[in-house]
Amino acid sequence: MTVLHLADEGEAADLAAFLSRLLHYDRSAAVRLQAAGTALAVFGRPPSFEVLAIRAVRLAKPYENGLDVTLDVTVSAGELLETVDEAAVTAAVPASVTGPPWAGLLPPRGGWRAEPGLPAPDALRALVAAAVGEFRSRTQELPPEGRTRAELDRIGREIWSRTVGEARLPVRAVHAAQSLGFLRPGEREIGLFSSGAWLRLRTPYGSVAVRQGGVGALGLSVR
Known part of the structure; x- marks a missing residue:
């Protein structure tokens, strides 16, 4: 299982809080993770609001998993929350899931x-x-x-x-x-x-x- 090393305890706590809030609105919520370098973007869609929520998380070191230098996967928000360790300042990436339709469709990265x-x-x-x-x-x-x-x-x-x-x-x-x-x-x-x-x-x-x-x-x- 791939382990993400977060920048500090505050980043771990904020990530856990964000995932908890998503799960409050949808107990089966999924999130899409995209990581490159020392930046992790977590995308979610709370159904009550009909919006896309994006939480940026700082990593302690560039993401790297063998020859893969980027991460792009959709996972269970609940399973990800269970892996967040605020004391160790880490989070493990769960197995990928078949995401909802929105997970394959995101806002543009640039041009804002x-x-x-x-x-x-x-x-x-x-x-x-x-x-x-x-x-x-x-x-x-x-x-x-x-x-x-x-x-x-x-x-x-x-x-x-x-x-x-x-x-x-x-x-x-x-x-x-x-x-x-x-x-x-x-x-x-x-x-x-x-x-x-x-x-x-x-x-x-x-x-x-x-x-x-x-x-x-x-x-x-x-x-």
């Missing part, structure tokens, strides 16, 4: 340019809190016979598909970033970037990418 119109981090967190409050209020006002899954989904789509400020970013992307631990209190270094049909909300702790028109369509760049 900064986009204007993103509100300040405090405003983003307030926006998410207001959206959550509106969803709860509107669903609680429904009569019992009207509180169907279809109606709840309709209200959710209406709220979370709204765009943020003057940016084209849907509110659900900000909600995902906060729920996955990417948008933390006091954090100021965030940015919005675009590449082709993709938008990417980036913070020091991870990124959330959405394809304009919907990730669900899976009209992504094959990688």
